[in-house]
Amino acid sequence: MLSKYRLPNQQPGEEIVKIIRRDMFILVKKIATFLLLNILPLAFFYLALLNFPTILVGELSWPLLILGASIYYLFMWLLFFFSFIDYYLDVWIVTNKRIIDIEQKGLFSRVISEQKLYRVQDITSETNGFFPTIFAYGDVLIQTAGEKERFHFQQVPNPDAIRDMIIKLAEKNKKEEKEQGV
């Protein structure tokens, strides 16, 4: 289990500045979709009951209804859990020395990458669309001197503030690296 007190490859004097996840609105959208998918079968069931009143006493229909509803709601809960895991396990950790990007891609794929702050060359924040503008979330793209493609913080809250924070940390880190080099 990942601990904020013991980061992977933690360096001496390294401290966590910020732990970033996707914006809360993304989670709210997932919950709203889940609730809708739970309510829809009830509406369908109500309509079916109006047209086929014997559905609750049928020798075959009642057992099938019970089994079907049980499977549907169990798998809905599981899918919501999957979806939540995708949200919860995508984390970007900014420390005073580096950026750690932890991305959960589905259930069986996970990518962890890191980059030293003094290697950061260019940072862009983007807010595109109606909801991102209203709820102030967007993407932050970080170009580094490394070979790896740029870091991509997706749908994070206050992308402009995160960009400013990383720029300041990177400048400070570059100065420290120079002083240590001299």
Next chain:
Amino acid sequence: MAIRLVIFLYIYYAFLTIWALLFLAVIYHILKFGLRSFMTFALTFLFIAVAILLLDVSYVYISQIDWNNTITIWGNFSSPIL
């Protein structure tokens, strides 16, 4: 054509097995890769609690049905299958 009702229960058990395996995989993921915090443990508890509740409610309804019954689907149109 006569069908034993218990066949549907076996199909349900097959789905339940797949569900249980996937559920355990997700629990493993959140505990293995999640950030060690109260929130992670609370959310894991919540997901398990709701899953147990769903299984319990399912059991209550499923246990009330006589699964030894045999249903005639075709050939006996007077049978109230619906």
